[in-house]
Amino acid sequence: MxxxxxxxxxxxxxxxxxxxxxxxxxxxxxxxxxxxxxxxxxxxxxxxxxxxxxxxxxxxxxxxxxxxxxxxxxSVPWCAGSRELLLALHAAGVPCGLVTMSYQRFVAPILEHLPPETFRVIVTGDMVSEGKPHPEAYLTAAAALGVDPADCVAIEDSPTGARSAEAAGCRVLVVPNHVPVPEGPKRVFRESLEGLSPEDLARL
CATH class of the missing domain: 1.10.150.240 (Putative phosphatase; domain 2)
Structure with missing residues (x-):
């Protein structure tokens, strides 16, 4: 998040x-x-x-x-293209999970700005015993969605998050923000989420 x-x-x-x-x-x-x-x-x-x-x-x-x-x-500072992508995924019926190390009381006021069920599954840092870079949070989200992690695309902006998603078996779309993220075997890089479509994610 x-x-x-x-x-x-x-x-x-x-x-x-x-x-x-x-x-x-x-x-x-x-x-x-x-x-x-x-x-x-x-x-x-x-x-x-x-x-x-x-x-x-x-x-x-x-x-x-x-x-x-x-x-x-x-004020909720949306990242460029993020809200638009989420709404497009929601409209296309693509199941989405939110995997964040933030706690539920921080997540709640942000989700109030999105349609209900935008995220079918929400895994927060106070719900897991092992935080990122451990894969527990991503594995928990994939299991709750009923999907194989290998069929998931995780969107991350930090080395810690990318390692967590990678360890869970997800393909990782990295959009670096405040810290650099090194290359990795399951990582695809993009400068921004602007203009990204559900079809683009499917191709990953």
Missing amino acids: DGTLVDTEPYWMATETAIAEQYGGTWTHEDAMSLVGNDLLVSGAYLKTKLDLDQSPEEVVEMLLDGVVAQVRH
């Missing part, structure tokens, strides 16, 4: 910076980039260690979510 469907990474980065400033710590662009695509608990643990916070990683995650959800409720 983050970086492919909606460009919320700047929201996360702004919230991380605000937490650092609140607690008198230092937060760099490199710190922010290192967390892109991560399981939220991994990010929470990183922030706790980096900023020497008293809060647990779980509590840090809730602080992050508080800040980002408030920004999303104000």
Whole structure:
């Protein structure tokens, strides 16, 4: 979701910076980039260690979510072509699953802006025991959709997410956003989702 469907990474980065400033710590662009695509608990643990916070990683995650959800409720920053592609897939009857390491309370206000059942399956970071780059989330989504992962195209923007989808057996369409993604045997690259059709995805 983050970086492919909606460009919320700047929201996360702004919230991380605000937490650092609140607690008198230092937060760099490199710190922010290192967390892109991560399981939220991994990010929470990183922030706790980096900023020497008293809060647990779980509590840090809730602080992050508080800040980002408030920004999303104000404005949803759709990635170019993402909403149009989703609506075209929905109209064509293509079953779609949302696989994100964000938590349900962050996902909900974004999905309010899409037609019901746009995603037949939603797998969030608080629903799995192993976050990306582990394949559990993608395997869970494919099983819930009743399809073989090898018949799925995963759209990702980060190395962590691409590794997760690849490990699950999916073909991966990589649309890099904030961080570079290396080449891989099951990866196809595109600069944007603009102009992409369900037929284009089928050809992958």
